[in-house]
Amino acid sequence: MNKAVKCAGKIIAGSAGFLAGSAAVYLPFVMADAKKNFNDKCDYLMILGGDIFGADIPSPQLVERMKRAAEYLNENPDVIAVPCGGCFRKEQKRSEAEIIASYLIQNGVSADRIILEDNSTTTFENFDFAIKIIENHSGKKANDANIAFLSSSYHIHRAGLIAQMNGLERFGRVTAPTPGEAYKRYIREYFVAYELLLRKLGIKK
Numbered sequence: 001m002n003k004a005v006k007c008a009g010k011i012i013a014g015s016a017g018f019l020a021g022s023a024a025v026y027l028p029f030v031m032a033d034a035k036k037n038f039n040d041k042c043d044y045l046m047i048l049g050g051d052i053f054g055a056d057i058p059s060p061q062l063v064e065r066m067k068r069a070a071e072y073l074n075e076n077p078d079v080i081a082v083p084c085g086g087c088f089r090k091e092q093k094r095s096e097a098e099i100i101a102s103y104l105i106q107n108g109v110s111a112d113r114i115i116l117e118d119n120s121t122t123t124f125e126n127f128d129f130a131i132k133i134i135e136n137h138s139g140k141k142a143n144d145a146n147i148a149f150l151s152s153s154y155h156i157h158r159a160g161l162i163a164q165m166n167g168l169e170r171f172g173r174v175t176a177p178t179p180g181e182a183y184k185r186y187i188r189e190y191f192v193a194y195e196l197l198l199r200k201l202g203i204k205k
Contacts, residue, residue: 030186033160034157038172038175040148042146043145044079044080044082044146044147044148045073045081045082045149045150045174046117046148047066047100047150048084048123048126049084049096049097050065050096052099054091055091056093056094058103060180061152064177064179068150068174069083069150069176070103073109081109082114083098083114084130085120097116098116115137117129124162131147131166134147147171147172149174151173152176152178152185154186158192158196159173161196
């Protein structure tokens, strides 16, 4: 084995170890925030989208987010809802945002309190696109617009990091329950830590 191959092997092994270590450090923060029941006050509530099955059937994860959003918005009648998520999966006929909005209206939230962000395909895009919409609607910079986001308990920590990476210095959080087999979601968070690190380092856009 020549020196170049040995060197490459050491670099790969070192990088893998570094990433694994970073993920191991990250996961306890995920678990800690998941145990908290965030219910922060805001003027604009971003409702982060979730998986859609077939044409327009929300996943159990998204159902819990919609239920919590309707509850929160009915308790806080001056808050503007910003459902997030596009229409980008095979066989999907309605965007995540449209499905969320329909549920909210059916559960007592006035349509004039809802602004759709229906183009995003990732959590990063949720924040990128929704922040622009909120700034345009409020006439304020994002950090002055009193924004909160709603997501599943397992996802709350990661979404907060993504909010910061999108320029939000001040934001609230609202927790929705994570439906059954939650451990699978936490396992996924372990591996997502790699992507966050690469984005933070500017290696991945």
